[in-house]
Amino acid sequence: MxxxxxxxxxxxxxxxxxxxxxxxxxxxxxxxxxxxxxxxxxxxxxxxxxxxxxxxxxxxxxxxxxxxxxxxxxxxxxxxxxxxxxxxxxxxxxxxxxxxxxxxxxxxxxxxxxxxxxxxxxxxxxxxxxxxxxxxxxxxxxxQKGINRLTLPIGQGYRVVEVDDIIHIEADSNYSIFHLKNREKATVSKVLKDYEEILPEDRFVRVHKSSIVNLKYVKEYSNKNGLLLLLVNDERIAVSRRRASDFFDKLKLYAVSQNEKP
Structure with missing residues (x-):
C-alpha cells in the first residue's frame, strides 16, 4: 500500500x-x-x-x-x-x-x-x-454564473467536457453515458442522479429514469404514442408520464429565456 x-x-x-x-x-x-x-x-x-x-x-x-x-x-x-x-x-x-x-x-x-x-x-x-x-x-x-464544465472520470484518467456540449445523458445500470455535440460518447462510472444534482436545472431535465436531456438540443416532440422527444442528433428519447409536466414547464421557461436574449 x-x-x-x-x-x-x-x-x-x-x-x-x-x-x-x-x-x-x-x-x-x-x-x-x-x-x-x-x-x-x-x-x-x-x-x-x-x-x-x-x-x-x-x-x-x-x-x-x-x-x-x-x-x-x-x-x-x-x-x-x-x-x-x-x-x-x-x-x-x-x-x-x-x-x-x-x-x-x-x-x-x-x-x-x-x-x-x-x-x-x-x-x-x-x-x-x-x-x-x-x-x-x-x-x-x-x-458565480453556474457550472460550465464537468470533469469526467474516464477509464484510467479524466476528461473535461463543456456542459453546453452535452446533448443528453443515458443511464446504463451504475454507469452514465454522455452523448456529446460532436457525436462522441463518454461512459462514466457514476449514476444519473449524481449529474441531475450538478447540472443547471434550467437547461437539463430528467425526463425518464434513464435519461437527462439538454433543452437546447430538443428538436421536436410528439404525443402520438406517448411523449417522445427528437434530439438534434436524431436520437429519440421517451418522457415518462410522471415527468411530462415538469418537462413542459421547464421547456416553456427555457423558450422564454431564449427569446429574451438580445
Missing part, C-alpha cells in the same frame, strides 16, 4: 484535530506531515515536504482555500475539499474536484475519499487534466 504524504489545512481547531484523529484511526496509508490553520502556513508545508494529498478547507479568513491552487498544481498534489460551503460551491466541487467531504466528516466517506486519492496518486501522468479541473473549479466559483 502506497503511503500518501498528507497535510490538513483548516482554520478551525476542532476541525483540524478531529480530521487528524479520524485519519490516524482509519486510514493507515496516510502519513500526516503537517497541519496548517491558514493558506500561508500550508504554503510553507508544501515547500518543506513532498506532499501527495491535501485536505483543504474553503472558507477561511484572509485567503480562502482556492488561493492555494497554484501551489497545489506546482506540487502535483491531490486535493480533497473539506467544506461547510453553500450549495452553489458544493455543486461546483462535485463537478470538478477529485473529492469533497462535508463537515462534520463521515468516517465511511473519509475512507472512500482516501482510497480515491490513492488511486489518483498512481495516475500522475494525468496531472495536466487534474490541474485543468482545479482551474475550472476556481473559475466557476469566482464567476
Amino acid at each position: 502506497a503511503t500518501l504524504n498528507t497535510i490538513i489545512v483548516d482554520d478551525e481547531e476542532f476541525a483540524r484535530s478531529s480530521l487528524y484523529f479520524l485519519l490516524q484511526e482509519n486510514c493507515p496509508q496516510v502519513n500526516i506531515c503537517g497541519i496548517a490553520k491558514s493558506v500561508s502556513e500550508a504554503r510553507t508545508l508544501l515547500q518543506q515536504y513532498e506532499i501527495d494529498l491535501i485536505f483543504l478547507d474553503i472558507a477561511m479568513p484572509g485567503e480562502n482555500g482556492f488561493s492555494l491552487i497554484p501551489q497545489v498544481q506546482e506540487a502535483n498534489a491531490t486535493v480533497v475539499f473539506t467544506t461547510a460551503y453553500d450549495q452553489y460551491a458544493l455543486k461546483a466541487i462535485k463537478a470538478n474536484a477529485i473529492d469533497y467531504l462535508l463537515k462534520p466528516i463521515d468516517i465511511d466517506e473519509l475512507i472512500e475519499a482516501v482510497e480515491k486519492a490513492a488511486k489518483h496518486h498512481l495516475l500522475k501522468t494525468n496531472a495536466l487534466i487534474k490541474n485543468s479541473s482545479l482551474k475550472n473549479l476556481e473559475t466557476d466559483l469566482k464567476e
Whole structure:
C-alpha cells in the first residue's frame, strides 16, 4: 500500500484535530506531515515536504482555500475539499474536484475519499487534466454564473467536457453515458442522479429514469404514442408520464429565456 504524504489545512481547531484523529484511526496509508490553520502556513508545508494529498478547507479568513491552487498544481498534489460551503460551491466541487467531504466528516466517506486519492496518486501522468479541473473549479466559483464544465472520470484518467456540449445523458445500470455535440460518447462510472444534482436545472431535465436531456438540443416532440422527444442528433428519447409536466414547464421557461436574449 502506497503511503500518501498528507497535510490538513483548516482554520478551525476542532476541525483540524478531529480530521487528524479520524485519519490516524482509519486510514493507515496516510502519513500526516503537517497541519496548517491558514493558506500561508500550508504554503510553507508544501515547500518543506513532498506532499501527495491535501485536505483543504474553503472558507477561511484572509485567503480562502482556492488561493492555494497554484501551489497545489506546482506540487502535483491531490486535493480533497473539506467544506461547510453553500450549495452553489458544493455543486461546483462535485463537478470538478477529485473529492469533497462535508463537515462534520463521515468516517465511511473519509475512507472512500482516501482510497480515491490513492488511486489518483498512481495516475500522475494525468496531472495536466487534474490541474485543468482545479482551474475550472476556481473559475466557476469566482464567476458565480453556474457550472460550465464537468470533469469526467474516464477509464484510467479524466476528461473535461463543456456542459453546453452535452446533448443528453443515458443511464446504463451504475454507469452514465454522455452523448456529446460532436457525436462522441463518454461512459462514466457514476449514476444519473449524481449529474441531475450538478447540472443547471434550467437547461437539463430528467425526463425518464434513464435519461437527462439538454433543452437546447430538443428538436421536436410528439404525443402520438406517448411523449417522445427528437434530439438534434436524431436520437429519440421517451418522457415518462410522471415527468411530462415538469418537462413542459421547464421547456416553456427555457423558450422564454431564449427569446429574451438580445
